[in-house]
Amino acid sequence: MKKLNYLLAAFAFLAITTMTSCSKEEDSCHECHVAYMLANGNEVAVDFGEFCGEALEDAEAPGYTVDIPETIVGTDTVPAGTYGNGNMEIHCEDHGDHDH
């Protein structure tokens, strides 16, 4: 009986860890930004909206462009202009949160 209890406990642990470790479906909407490269090699990210599904595909496709106004990020100023399609890169991957 004791052995059965141990076995049941093990299976329960296995089941719990498996079930609780299952991940959610990937979120299909993501914040996109212009990766503006400064002269010193650093990147300044300028968000320009959240995109989902086909709109996300379009935003990530070569040739996509977006107009952004002059934007100040910290101590850096990103000039207004049309970006993408060879003028800087557009990215939609996530980053760690900055809530430190």
Add this chain to the structure above:
Amino acid sequence: MINTLFVNAQTVGVVLDDGGVPLSDVNVYFSDQEILINTDSEGVFTLQEETPNNSYIHFFKAGYATRLIKYQNGLLSKVILEKLHVSLDEVGVVESYNMLGNSKLTNIEKKRISFLESSSMVESITQLNGVDMISSGLGIQKVVVRGLSGMRVVSYLNGMQINNQQWANDHGIGFTDLGLQEVELIKGASALKYGAEAIGGVLYFKDYPFISSEKLKGFVATKFNTNSYFSSNQFGVKWGQNNFHFNLYGQYSIAADYRLPNNWYLFNSRFKQNALKFSVAYRNNNWQNIFRYQLHTEAPGIPGHIHGDPNAASLIDLTSSSLDLSTGFATSRPSQNVNNQIFIYESNYVIDNIRFNFYAGHFINNLQEWEKWSRPAFDMDLSNTQITPSIRYSNNNMTVHLGSQITMLNNKNNIEDRLVPDASSFNVGPYLTIDYDKDNYGLNSGLRYDYKNLKVNDQTGEFNIDYDKVFSSTSFSSGLYYKLTDHIFRLTYSGAYRAPHFSELFSDGVHHGTNRYEIGSAELNIEYANQFDLKYQWFNNHLGIVINPFAQYISDFISVNPADTFISGYKVYNYIQYDQVEIKGVEMNLHYHPHALHNLHFEQSYSFLQTKNKDDKYGLALTPANSIKTKVLFDFDGVFDGWEKEIKKMWKHLDYISLYHQYKFKQDSYAEYEEETDAYSVINLQLGLNLTERFLCTLGVENLLNEEYTPHISRVRGVAGGIPSPGRSFNINLKYEF
């Protein structure tokens, strides 16, 4: 000495100690048949199948000297295992069967792979001297042997060479510990049978053998750690009767981002892995056939991803202050999708002193690297077909291996975007090795010739390549062994070559996994390596010492160096070739059991490595720092015998307690674009429990003191000033065997 065993449509024998007492639970491993059985309470083992003459049988029981015996039928006999005063198998010369060769004559190291031992197979292998890892958490890990990795360290899994785009540091080992029993390691180019281009070394991973049992046997196992909420679950079932055997294993693993010592989480260091493994064996008299299939899929995140100069990045931008468990396991970007499939067919026929072997394997690797959500940056299928016919002839003192390894490799991009081009290669490598072993001396010698034709034809996008070149060369290995009372000397001289890989020749594009724009060079030539390896061992009943100096000289060493330019926001790295590189070092092991306390094991290993680039004043990139690894283990076996019944009952579940300490010296020998790395210490603690005879558990703490450190060879050392490795982690590992 040849021992003989009685046969009558079955193989039966008895194992005794040197006092004539039957030994139960002795592992009896039929090496050529890959079947493992155990002796019963009367020391008797029975295999319900005939065993061909001259098959090797390996007898092992903890606390006893192992024996390797060549089977002969016709006479009843016994096998005697000498009781060891203490078990010093790590430093003593052990009779054992090895896929990589004769361990008396060749410097072969072995490590048991245990699900219970650590969170990761690669981490447990790094306990071997001279072995390190390139990693960024548990999701991406690669083995480093004496400072060499990637294409120079070749991994074999059940005889199949692993080709999974291992040229890059963000491409992991490609499989887990599922169903594995042990790994053998040769450092340097001495494994001629498997070692075409393995100038750094060969790792041979072996599955757990088949069994012979009327009842279905197996296990379920699970592990969990608190640092990344890593959960890994495995099952295995095994059965074997009447010449038919099968093993089936499955695994599911998942982890969230890992926690740094400062309680931040490294964003996107999460991963998922699934694996399924199936093997069947069928024997008909002297002829055995084995078929294996393995599927391994994984989706590791690529942490430390940055646009622009990685050194200028801030750790804040790469981390999160907290972990949301509802989203923390979800795949993010950038990430990889890896799908590996292995098909193996192996056939053995043993007659008299000859073993004929035919091996055919097919490995399919699909690698997708996703930086965007809607399309991958590259998507490649790399298929590798390997055919190896071979013959082994052995008499009392000599063993001859003659064979040829034929490999056909094809790399195919599935989309227009690509980092490396379509390519194919055809390689034929005949080899001959001779081992002579008599009394207290022996020698081995081997020769291998490889003909490799590499073709690259790709006019897609920016590529305009039409390349067809033959790389041919000879590899060799020779060694001497001599035993003088308790002193053992082993000297090896080996030479090998490595042809440039198509990634080194023709890369041209962004590699998100390394934060680089990589450019190859079609002018690269063959690397040539020569290695001297001297191993001295001495041991008595309580103390064992190993000293192993070595030196390797590599000409035309291929490396990748940064330039002062950026393309698409990524720093450019060019593949170049150094005229001459030296790798020298010494490895030492100390193993001690106090006479007054046999249950206490003290093991310490020292690894000192120096690399030198003769083209400039610097060392090589990613050279591991020197290290001292210490393990103190107390085994509770028999400790409570003679104690009061109540106390004995309370503590009877204790199996062992161990403390593992790794000290890494500061690394002040580095490549021109690297920086010095500080020294650090990491301590792990583990308690082993036998909850019941079949239900095993380990409880552990890794990085007990929550040390903040970044190894010199960390995959993310050059990012944000060096991203620290995981902080303190509490682990629980459970395994139930039935």
